[in-house]
Amino acid sequence: GAVVSQHPSRVICKSGTSVKIECRSLDFQATTMFWYRQFPKKSLMLMATSNEGSKATYEQGVEKDKFLINHASLTLSTLTVTSAHPEDSSFYICSARVMGRQNTEAFFGQGTRLTVV
Amino acid sequence: GQQLNQSPQSMFIQEGEDVSMNCTSSSIFNTWLWYKQEPGEGPVLLIALYKAGELTSNGRLTAQFGITRKDSFLNISASIPSDVGIYFCAGASGGSNYKLTFGKGTLLTVNP
Numbered sequence A: 001g002a003v004v005s006q007h008p009s010r011v012i013c014k015s016g017t018s019v020k021i022e023c024r025s026l027d028f029q030a031t032t033m034f035w036y037r038q039f040p041k042k043s044l045m046l047m048a049t050s051n052e053g054s055k056a057t058y059e060q061g062v063e064k065d066k067f068l069i070n071h072a073s074l075t076l077s078t079l080t081v082t083s084a085h086p087e088d089s090s091f092y093i094c095s096a097r098v099m100g101r102q103n104t105e106a107f108f109g110q111g112t113r114l115t116v117v
Numbered sequence B: 001g002q003q004l005n006q007s008p009q010s011m012f013i014q015e016g017e018d019v020s021m022n023c024t025s026s027s028i029f030n031t032w033l034w035y036k037q038e039p040g041e042g043p044v045l046l047i048a049l050y051k052a053g054e055l056t057s058n059g060r061l062t063a064q065f066g067i068t069r070k071d072s073f074l075n076i077s078a079s080i081p082s083d084v085g086i087y088f089c090a091g092a093s094g095g096s097n098y099k100l101t102f103g104k105g106t107l108l109t110v111n112p
Helices: none
Strands: A004-007 A010-013 A019-025 A032-038 A044-051 A067-073 A077-082 A090-097 A106-108 A114-115 B006-007 B009-015 B020-025 B031-037 B043-049 B055-056 B063-064 B072-076 B085-092 B100-103 B106-111
Touching: A004 A090, A010 A019, A019 A032, A019 A090, A019 A114, A019 B031, A032 A067, A032 A077, A032 A114, A044 A067, A077 A090, A106 B006, B006 B085, B009 B020, B020 B085, B031 B063, B031 B072, B043 B055, B072 B085
Parallel strands: A010 A114, B009 B106
Antiparallel strands: A004 A019, A019 A077, A032 A044, A032 A090, A067 A077, A090 A106, A090 A114, B006 B020, B020 B072, B031 B043, B031 B085, B055 B063, B063 B072, B085 B100, B085 B106
């Protein structure tokens, strides 16, 4: 399957600072990437859909000014958690769709554990 | 919005036993996907289903896309300790955004 790389895998930051998480498709081009948040022992919650060259589409209840998404190229999307607070601590996961395939799967990165202290 | 009911929520089995889990939906999906997630990792795709009635195998795993397009099951035969993890079903309606709706997961524990 296609490989999606997410970086960093773990990050600890101080309250009030911003953190950037990168999601890269290593061996394919992805016009669309997705950002999820996952709480312990819970399912994945879609935060936003990132489209290359255009603004991200955010799910209801997700603050776009808090979670900045940039999809600058066909292989890279970034999620920046701005002015992080302890309640932003969570597991963030990205996924990417393979461009140009009609029947296609979404491949996931390995996730980023964010801890805000 | 679309709802996915996944069951069972958790399973405790002995090594060698077969396992079955399923998902049902309140609406139709065009694609069903099954993922496995291990602690601290992202989900890994196990099986993808694209046609109603489709039955697909991947080693000891077998999954089916229900005829009504509102359900899917995953079977694991002859379980082994490394099958431990959380299994998620996910459905997609298609279209340009291809958003996935996830089930709540089935936590599988295999006792050696």
